[in-house]
Amino acid sequence: MSRIKLLLLQVLVAVVCVLAWHVLTAVPHGNPFLPPFFFSTPYDVALQIYKWFADGSIWRHLAITLTEATFAFIVGSLGGIAVGFWFALQPTAAAVLDPYVKMFNSLPRIVLAPIFTLWFGLGMLSKIALGFTLVFFIVFFNVYQGVKEVSPTVLANARMLGMNERQLMQHVYWPSALSWMFSSLHTSVGFAVVGAVVGEYLGSSAGLGYIILQAEGIFDIAGVFAGMFVLAAFVLVIDAFVTWVERRLLVWRPAAAETRT
């Protein structure tokens, strides 16, 4: 399928959905299937989005959510890489701490949000902390796997070529771990955004989660939907960026593996 055709079909899905939404909130006249009070209308939502961008008020919220997600991603990745390497190269530490890692990972992060607010306040820090707990584990598991799953033959070859421990790290473990980490980039970046938005939703004074919460507070359904659409578009843009980065970082992968993400 050509790119143009694919894009057209993707747009078609959106058009059909919006059209159905419009029809269901408009007919029968006077008493529609979907009452606009609960479901809003495409027109109202579009108008709300237009207003936000026209008066520029949305940019501040987008910038804040983006900043929180970015920091959560960076700090979570650094932590995940560090601990992943540590566990893979120190099997004793890994064995001892394994149940605790599983315990923390199985904890629903949402219960942590109030605690983080208590500890770090209503500002960005508590959202970054929430995003961190999500990103950290994904990166950690992938790096751990990446270091452990290095082909024994490649490792033996590296040793026979004369690599010392530091060079093995640089030329073998590190690229292998990074390739695993990059193959989960979509998930970890997505979770960084989720952490930021959920954190904002549960208590903040700015960000996309905050404007959705505000709209809900006054039963402004158009505002809620508009917030969700802006969030969706925001995630799509970030995802496209991640795909672009990935293409450049994983050129050495066979095509089959590239599309597997």
Added chain:
Amino acid sequence: MADGATAEAGARESAVAAAMALRDVTIAFRLGDGSVYNAVDRTSLSVADGEFVTIVGPTGCGKTTLLNVAAGLFRPSSGSVNIFGAELFGLNRQSGYLFQSEALFPWKTVIENVAIGLEIAGTARSEACERAQKLLARVGLASFGPRYPHMLSGGQRKRVGLAQVLIRDPKILLMDEPFGPLDAQTRQIMGNLLLDLWSADRKAVLFVTHDLEEAIALSDRVVIMSAGPAARIMGDWRVPLVRPRDIAEIKLDPAFHELHREIWQTLKSEVLKGYAQTDGG
């Protein structure tokens, strides 16, 4: 027969310090259920400096295992390995090892894969790449430098592996079925290429193959291993053919046929005997 071959090898070995000498090497694997699998049993083999020795044996007899021991990647259960007269502990740094399975770094380009051996030894990157490029040209891959390994055919990858090993100029070359997955024509081309590269500075080579014809055409000595378990060396032949050789032409030589017939008769009966032992024990 086997004892005679071992004694002969032993006598040669004592005369000059061989490039590599395995003495009474026994290799046993502990299996998951706690039992022990005896793969190679009290095997001795020596390779003189500048000598090209080929091991031929049925699949699973322990050829790769023996090369791993020679490379110092695996410690034998008993016996010793000597490299230029010194006993080997740890990795055999004097040898280059061309592995049977994929061993290139998939995240490095072809030229980086070849240059890495020099780079980690401290050579400047530009110089390492320059020499890698020359070597790539020697193995007929001059224009493949910027590719990644997954973009190469099996035979091309083997040639990159060869360049990767040769760039460090090791004194001993261990090669595990380097032409295994290739078709007959390509094998001949690769064989001639290998002989060509080898004749420049005559390293000691320990080469593994399934193919008896290839073994005779390439080597100075052909060593036959029996089928496992407890595989042993069952015969050791000198190849009296002149060098330089052309793999395709040498196969037409009557002396080649004579030797091939002789080795094959022993190989056949010994291998059958080996199978009989397996069934009996």
